[in-house]
Amino acid sequence: MTPFQQFRLWARRAPANERVSAALATIVVLSLLVWVLIPTGGGNGFDSTFPTSGVAATPNGSAAPSEVAGSVPGSTTPGSVPGSTTAGSVPGSISSGATTGGTTAPAAGGSTTGSSTGATTTQSSSGGCQSPPASGPGVTDKTIKIAIALTQIIGPVGNAAFNVAQPQLQQDAYQAAIDDINASGGVACRKLVPQYYKSNPADQSSLRSQCNDIIDSGAFAVLDTGAFDSTSSAYTCFPQHHIDYLSAYLIEEKLRRQFYPYVFGFNTYDAVYHDSVFGLAAKGFFKPSNGFKKLGLLARSCFPEEVTQTKAWLAQVGVPSSAISYYSVGCPAVIANDSDLEQAVLQFKRDGVTNVTYVQFTGDIAQFTNDAQRQRATWKYGMPNDQLVTTSYGSRHPNYQQFNGAITVSQDRDGEERTPGAVPTAATKRCNAILAKKGIAPTYKQPYAVGNACDQIWMLAAALNHAPAIQTDALAAGLQAAKSVAFSFPQGPNDFTKQGSTSGGQFYRYDTFTDKCNCWRVSDATFRRSTY
Numbered sequence: 148m149t150p151f152q153q154f155r156l157w158a159r160r161a162p163a164n165e166r167v168s169a170a171l172a173t174i175v176v177l178s179l180l181v182w183v184l185i186p187t188g189g190g191n192g193f194d195s196t197f198p199t200s201g202v203a204a205t206p207n208g209s210a211a212p213s214e215v216a217g218s219v220p221g222s223t224t225p226g227s228v229p230g231s232t233t234a235g236s237v238p239g240s241i242s243s244g245a246t247t248g249g250t251t252a253p254a255a256g257g258s259t260t261g262s263s264t265g266a267t268t269t270q271s272s273s274g275g276c277q278s279p280p281a282s283g284p285g286v287t288d289k290t291i292k293i294a295i296a297l298t299q300i301i302g303p304v305g306n307a308a309f310n311v312a313q314p315q316l317q318q319d320a321y322q323a324a325i326d327d328i329n330a331s332g333g334v335a336c337r338k339l340v341p342q343y344y345k346s347n348p349a350d351q352s353s354l355r356s357q358c359n360d361i362i363d364s365g366a367f368a369v370l371d372t373g374a375f376d377s378t379s380s381a382y383t384c385f386p387q388h389h390i391d392y393l394s395a396y397l398i399e400e401k402l403r404r405q406f407y408p409y410v411f412g413f414n415t416y417d418a419v420y421h422d423s424v425f426g427l428a429a430k431g432f433f434k435p436s437n438g439f440k441k442l443g444l445l446a447r448s449c450f451p452e453e454v455t456q457t458k459a460w461l462a463q464v465g466v467p468s469s470a471i472s473y474y475s476v477g478c479p480a481v482i483a484n485d486s487d488l489e490q491a492v493l494q495f496k497r498d499g500v501t502n503v504t505y506v507q508f509t510g511d512i513a514q515f516t517n518d519a520q521r522q523r524a525t526w527k528y529g530m531p532n533d534q535l536v537t538t539s540y541g542s543r544h545p546n547y548q549q550f551n552g553a554i555t556v557s558q559d560r561d562g563e564e565r566t567p568g569a570v571p572t573a574a575t576k577r578c579n580a581i582l583a584k585k586g587i588a589p590t591y592k593q594p595y596a597v598g599n600a601c602d603q604i605w606m607l608a609a610a611l612n613h614a615p616a617i618q619t620d621a622l623a624a625g626l627q628a629a630k631s632v633a634f635s636f637p638q639g640p641n642d643f644t645k646q647g648s649t650s651g652g653q654f655y656r657y658d659t660f661t662d663k664c665n666c667w668r669v670s671d672a673t674f675r676r677s678t679y
Contacts (some may be wrong), residue, residue: 268335268612276336281617284390285367290340291333291611294366295321296357298374298596302349302481309510309534310541312594314345316587317372320600323585324578328608335611339604342366346374349481351381358384367619370603371395372596376412386410391619393607395599397533401452403650408623411610413602413638414558414652416450416533420457420506421679422655423531426556428464430657432502432529442471443500443526445491445508445515449478457506472498476511482543483511485518492518495526502527509538516546528553528660536561536658536667537595537637553660555667558651558677559639562658562669564591569669571636577601578635590636602634623649640674653677 268278285292297314300306306313312320321341329338342364347353354375361369362385369375373396375382380402385392386409394412397419403410431437442461446454454475458468474491476483488511495503503526505512512535519526532555539545545553563569571579571591578601579589590598609632611617614625626632626643634641634651641651655677659670 268614276332278336279614279616281335283367283618284365286617287337289337291335291337291367291617292340292342292365293607294361294364294369295341295343296346296361296369296371296374297343298372299345299347300349300481301347304481304543306594308541308543310537310539310594311373312596316593317596317600318343319585319587320582320593320597321370321604323581323587324601324604327581327584328604334608335614335617337617339607346371348374351480354381355384358382361385362388362390366390368393368607368622370607372599382410389619391622393603395596395603398650399450399453404647407647408620408649410649411606411622411626412650413599413634415650416453416507417456418650418652418677418679419531419533419558420453421460422558422652422677423504423529423556424457424460424464425678426655426657426675427504427529427554430529430554432527432554433461433464433466438501438527440470440501441499442466443491443495443498443503444471444473445503445505445511446473446475447478447483447507447511448475450507454506472500476508479511481510482514485514488515489518489522491515492522492524496522496524500526502529504529505531507533509533509535510543512538512545513543516549520546520549525549530555532557532559532561532658534595539660539667540594547660547662547665550660551662554670555658555660556655557639557658558655560636562667563636565664565666566668572633574601574605574633575636595637598636599638602632602638605634606632623647652679 268276281288295318297317298306298311299314300309300311321343325339325341328334333339344357344361346357358375358381368391369382369385370393371382373394375392376394376396376398380399382392382394382398383402383406386406389409392410394410396412397414397416398410398412400415400417403412403415427433433439433442444457444461446457448454458471458473461471462468472495474494476487476491492515508515512530526549528550530553535555536557539550560572560575563571571589575590575598578598581601582589582597587593587597590601606626607622609629610622610625612625613628614621627646627648630644631641632643638651639656640654642648642653643651653676654674656669656674657671658667660667
């Protein structure tokens with residue numbers, strides 16, 4: 148007979164006085180045990196070291212807006228905030244010249260409305276953070292390792308030519324956003340730990356080698372400021388190894404689909420050029436009554452599918468191939484030969500071109516417009532904003548006389564920073580406050596890539612905090628569950644609710660160039676829903 152069986156037999160058959168005495172003794176022992184384990188004192192009865200705050204909560208999603216309007220540019224921000232409860236900042240960097248920074252929590256700028264349908268990172272009733280299952284490279288129970296590619300153009304021109312922030316400023320901005328998130332508990336119950344790499348978009352072989360280095364480092368995701376996706380598909384090596392790739396520039400739609408769910412971005416080339424064509428058509432850019440006779444189409448051959456698509460979209464809005472003078476400068480690594488650009492001007496003059504647009508031509512528009520000015524050519528310019536606005540303030544800016552009155556169709560908030568009466572959104576103000584803690588000037592006063600630091604970290608945080616699991620193939624589901632992310636300037640409104648959506652750019656509006664300030668200003672503040 149086991150001891151437990153002996154106890155049960157005694158409890159049923161022992162004399163009553165013995166059982167009462169045993170019960171009283173048990174009560175006394177239990178009382179002493181409780182008194183020892185739970186000290187009597189003031190407060191709420193919990194030990195002072197018990198964690199009751201500083202834990203990241205789940206960001207609330209919201210139904211994305213169908214249209215955002217506002218007479219004052221930047222006055223409204225649709226959608227939910229990037230990890231409003233959420234994405235905290237993370238401990239600084241590790242290696243590659245990075246310095247270890249502070250910590251913060253999932254912060255998103257702006258306001259959040261509606262309810263989230265997929266949040267999985269939660270705060271338990273006891274104050275602890277409860278994370279979904281986690282696995283994959285760079286993930287521990289306390290940290291998530293990420294790689295950040297800092298654009299460093301080395302070649303015939305440098306960062307300043309295209310108004311791109313210097314690598315150290317880029318790193319400082321990303322570290323500020325990460326520190327802010329980590330200080331509030333991190334994302335998915337973990338701190339973000341970045342490792343920085345200086346990446347030269349003009350050297351494809353070095354990018355491929357660096358991709359292997361990043362993969363070998365065990366990073367969970369790669370945040371690219373615009374080096375890997377600027378002129379080629381060098382970034383595809385990351386999704387091929389099932390490493391999440393987040394671009395701050397533009398990605399190709401065919402590659403986004405091919406490597407789903409591992410490729411993310413603020414927008415795609417395809418959406419930008421589609422919206423440019425249909426947006427210009429809506430403004431009467433191609434109407435004979437507005438002086439249109441023939442379109443000069445400039446392009447690089449690096450993205451042949453986008454060129455073919457653009458010609459098809461032009462046909463849809465009433466501009467057939469017979470009304471187009473097409474000129475390609477090939478696929479130069481950084482800038483095109485001046486002789487090619489001069490020939491383009493001569494061809495357009497010979498063909499009677501009245502209006503000019505382009506496909507993937509931002510880096511060459513400066514020399515083209517200078518050549519046009521020297522040859523006394525005058526055209527109406529209507530163009531996509533594939534970083535055209537920010538490039539206009541670099542050393543290779545377009546000829547301002549040529550550009551006076553030019554229109555651009557913009558999916559982001561470029562132009563606000565120089566538009567009288569523009570009011571920064573709540574998300575922009577939050578990013579500015581984060582940058583200010585590190586002594587960095589506000590986003591409106593910064594070159595390209597600085598404001599994107601907040602936006603990329605918030606986008607990653609929103610996806611992680613809503614993901615059903617912390618693993619690389621679940622990030623897309625997390626972003627769709629987040630619904631939208633309230634981005635800081637320069638990024639615009641977005642809607643990630645569509646199945647398979649991993650890039651923004653669902654809305655657009657218009658900027659116009661004026662020689663009053665030699666700058667772009669918002670000329671129509673209403674964000675319209677893209678039909679792409």
